Amino acid sequence: MLKMIGITAVLLSSVMFGFYLTRKLRRHIEILSSLREIMLTFKREISYRMTPMSDLFGMCSDLSVSEFTGCISDGLQKGRSLGESVKAAEENTNCMSELTGTERAFVLQTLSDLGGTDVESQISMLENAVQTVDEFINIAKENKAKNSKVYFTMSLYIGIAIAIIFI
């Protein structure tokens, strides 16, 4: 009986680990998609309503990076520069840690450069950023398709192997 419980525990934890790894890949795509959504919202708001930057960052409360954007909005409202606010948000929240080094550098640089020019320049800047984020999303999706099954199966097999060794 004890052996059965042990085997079930080992198998469950290995399956959970597999889920955790695939979830990380999903979360990665989710964050990139939220950033894309943010950029499109910014583009729309800037072109039609000229919403101020601190309000723009405060508007993204329903997205998975809301903690990060909320932190930037707070920083701007406290009178900090955009660069400082973005940096502080990166340090104080963990959204950006899910991204790769290149993705993180691009996103942080893009956000820090916002708001310094006229409407047309802002829109073209955001359109270019959306294109780049699209490329990141495609790569992340390919990566997920390639790896999620591998992670899940591998962790299951490792679990079975451990269980067999214990028996």
Added chain:
Amino acid sequence: MTDSTKYILDCFGEKLSLAAAPYIRDLTEIRIRADRPVVIYIKNRPYAVLSDTTVSPLNKLPENPLIISANELKTAFAHMCEYSVYKHQNDINSGFITVRGGHRIGLCGTAVILNNEIKTVSELTSLNIRIAAEYLGCADEFFKLTDFENGVLICGVPCSGKTTLLRDIARQLTVMYFHKVSVIDERLEISSMYRGRTPFDLGLSDIYCGYPKLSAIIQSIRTMSPDYIVCDELTGSDAQGVLSAVNFGVKLLASVHCDSVKNAVKNPSIMKLLKTGAFQKVVFLDELIPCKIKEIYDPEDLKCLK
């Protein structure tokens, strides 16, 4: 008001902030020129800011001035616009923006022209930050000396306190004389409206922000039934709006740029405004003491002088 002034100073870095901090309540202007010494005006007197975070009266160019680079100026400008430069584009094309606290920033740089119109200003080289002030009660003298029951035109040089005076006139008219007042604030100078709130006390005035003067006057007359319309910096082209107000029996309290009676009679815009019959008094402000009335004339006297 000092918080917003501090915010502006902070945008230019710690040194300027430290140097100006002891005088923050008396600051009237901050002049930043790219790669040139920073000059601040304390009670309308110029002082150079030194790199050791002190200030010295501007008798000669200092040896160790605080210098703001073109790049720092550009970054500070974006910071003062709260990273929403796009929101101020029309104002930038008109040469100034109004920021948090109602301070007005005059801009100087290279104009980008498209179809004979200024599309934007690139390469900012100079900023003139005029610190907004509010002196409650500065219009007491105005109410004592003028027949404000009829229209009054206030003339003065820049920094003579025209806008500050109009602000207090609007406030007193609504809270002390209980009149209905519409403030027409095309360039956000009177109310300095920021995110739907004004940092100044304008009493119970109805404030039209950013509307062209003519549209605002007509809309105000039709919808807000004002007893008085207060507006800043009229020009000859606003005469039609002024005339509309006169025809509807609304009194106008307005200001124009002009330094003396001599120049007023030579100024076709002022004479055009006076011809509308909207103004029963013309008030000239003192050049040295802000909001102080120097002379009061009847429009007829000016017409005779002409």
